[in-house]
Amino acid sequence: MILVTGATGILGRVIVLELLKRGKKVRATKRESSNIDEVLESYRFYTDQADHFFCQIEWVNVDFQDLESLENALLGITDVYHCAAHVSFHPNDRRAMYHTNIEGTRRLLNACEGSTVQKFCFVSSTAVLDGVDEKGEVTEDSNYNPKLDHSPYARSKHFSEMEVWRAS
DSSP, rough: OOETTTTTTHOOOOOOOHHHHHOOOEEEEOOOOOOHHHHHHHHHHHOOHHHHTTTTTTTEOOTTTTHHHHHHHHOOOOOEEEOOOOOOOOOGGHHHHHHIIIIIIHHHHHHHHHHOOOOOEEEOOOOOOOOOOSSSSSOOOOOOOSSSSSOOOHHHHHHHHHHHHHHH
8 A cells, every 4th residue: 555645735636646547555644624625626637537536545634743643654555655745935934844844754754664664755846956957957966055045945855855865
C-alpha cells in the first residue's frame, strides 16, 4: 500500500488519482479539518470516474506533531509520497513553514524507521534551485546557494531536503 501525505493539496490529490488509475492501493493523509469533498470535485476535471476512484481512497487523519499518529498511518505501507507542506511567501508564516516543512518531514522520516516502508519520495520545490547552466536554464542540477537571499519557504524546503538526505 502507498501513503500520500498532503493528499488534499494541489499536487498530492493528483498523485493519489494517478496511483489509483494504475490500480494501486492508496492511504491518504489529511488534517481533521480538511474538506475532502474539494478533492472529489477536482477529480471531476481529470476523469469521468471521479466517484469510483475517490471511493477507493483510505483517508486517515494525521497530526505530524504526534509520532503515534504517523506510525499508525504507516502500518502496512511500502511506499511514501511526502507532498505535505506549508506553502507561503508571506514573511509572517516563516515559523509555521519551518515547523511544518522541516519538523514534519523529520518526524515522518523518524516514523518510517523500523516500519515496512521501502521507498520514500519527497516533493520539494523549484524555489530551492539557484543559478543557471550554460544554456541559461535552471535545472535540477542547480545547487542551493546558502549565500544568496532566499524566501523562508525556499529555506524551509531546502532544510526539509537535508532531513531526507540525513535519513537516506
